Amino acid sequence: MSEPVVPVAIGPDRPAPTLVEKAVVEGGAVVSDLDEARGLIWVGKPADFPPLPESVEWVQLPAAGVEDWFTAGVFARYPKVRFTSAAGAFAASVAEHALMLLLAGVRYLPEHLRADSWRQQDFFPHVGSLRGKTVTIVGAGGIGRALIPMLTPLGAHVIAVTRSGHPITGPDIPDSVETVSTDQLGKVWSRTDHVVVAAPATPETRHLIDADALSRLKPSSWVINIARGPLIDTDALVAALSSGVIGGAGLDVTDPEPLPDGHPLWTLPNVIITPHDSNPPQLRLAAFADHVAANVSRFVAGRELLAPIDPRRGY
Template sequence: MAPLTIWCNLDLPEEAVAELRRGTEGHRVILGSEAPDDADVAFGQPPPDSALALPSLRWIGVTSAGYTRYDTPGFRESLHARDAVLSNSSSVFDEPCAQHLLAMMLAFARQLPEALRDQFGERRWPADRIRSESWLLQDQTVVIVGYGAIARRFIELAAPFGLRIMALRRHVRGDELVPTYPIEELGRLLGEADHLANILPANASTDGLLDADRFAATKPGACFYNIGRGTTVDQNALIAALESGQLSAAFLDVTDPEPLPSEHPLWSAPNCFITPHSAGGHRGEWSRLVRHFLQNLRRFESGEELKDRVI
């Protein structure tokens, strides 16, 4: 293959830049916000319009699991017309996000938020209450809304806990690890959920999907988790469900907007716990993103299917 021009618009740490340059030896790498006109490959978070303006572009590798701004009919048609592809980095973030979701569930089950409230508050040592209100995950039901790499890894990690897990997705393929149903059957399954885990991406079909009617149909006292996107949830309906006790707790890694303003009512909603869109974060994240790109670069050079190709 002839040398490629690779445009990276990320502000990478020095060690990641060095790893990128070592792995792309023989190719031309351009770092910065300005795209070279002859770019064959874009790595990072290229603006969609800027990417489509590059006549030679054949592959976009985005450094996120989400790719909402590229997931439009016009963008897809433009890529297909030039025989170009887009990949995301789901296999970089599936492990940390799945661990984050499992940590949320375990924290609720073992009443860790309550223990921390006591430690940072009155320090009353409420052992009897916390012990009696803790529960085991065995035989509880998890309904996952949105089946992809994160859901698959969560299911693998959760296997030793004896949970009953069901999932919903837009298109059921038949190779899922647990019973999986079309998203249209969400209402039928909500009443069985002890844990409702949202991993939906943001797009027109998921905007506000989890609304007041959905929360009302959920099993009373269920726990809700969101590591998908904030726009998929009617947050006013979520607050109302927490205040009424329909939901016993919520753990959110994503909100709308982000950052969440300090005066937003989600911060003070009962039993609502928020992490700052950090579920995918981990030590060595940038190096893993670069290595993922370089592995795909080898595939691209040899004409193989790219890992995490989404368009």
């Protein structure tokens, strides 16, 4: 006797993206209309989220960050539905971008790009290396885990900061990685050369990097943010960058976002800003489809889903 077919809907657009449709089928389900679906792959925005029929047990959301979904009240409306994010799906692309921003800062690339004459002696004192330096990754989830094996071959020591502080392990995670809990974050700044912010955005993590944290870093430290803008106090960051408290900042996300014309961050010479494109559309859809296929397969088999959202934690 054949197994029953599991119906999974895709919204809001029909026809759905071809890669997502293929992912549902590869996962062992069949694409269906919402009114008969047990699962929903949502590729739209929170404001467009539809009323769910009672048959829906699980919803896959399209982004790793889900703060806008809390604001829209989606989870509160459907407390019995399991929601999963795309956390981890885009980790490799975003981690690569974080490494690019960090290396660009450490190697003094902004000034090199602005130069219009041969200024070798001016540049030499400022060009650094990651070898022998300590990089603290604040929020060592999917992105942080992907970044660790990119950093350690360059000779960097990594401190991974997680909510629990449990050791991070895996086939590509070296034993030298140090893990600390979030409540111990204040104790690592004095040992930190550079910081990568990769934590989820919740009320508790707002301004996690504030004036006090910045003041404990080194004048050569670069702060990289590829998570969400509000994790860093922008006013405090501008002050630290302007006064030389830290060496620079590489920002793929800002607060406010989009960063308005005329904002001080645009004019500071020790800032690199990319317009939230660490996960561009041409890479995002394929990575999301892979994530969908894996989660559909798990849903069909009754296994634990990837990236479950815990409304109590806020991510």
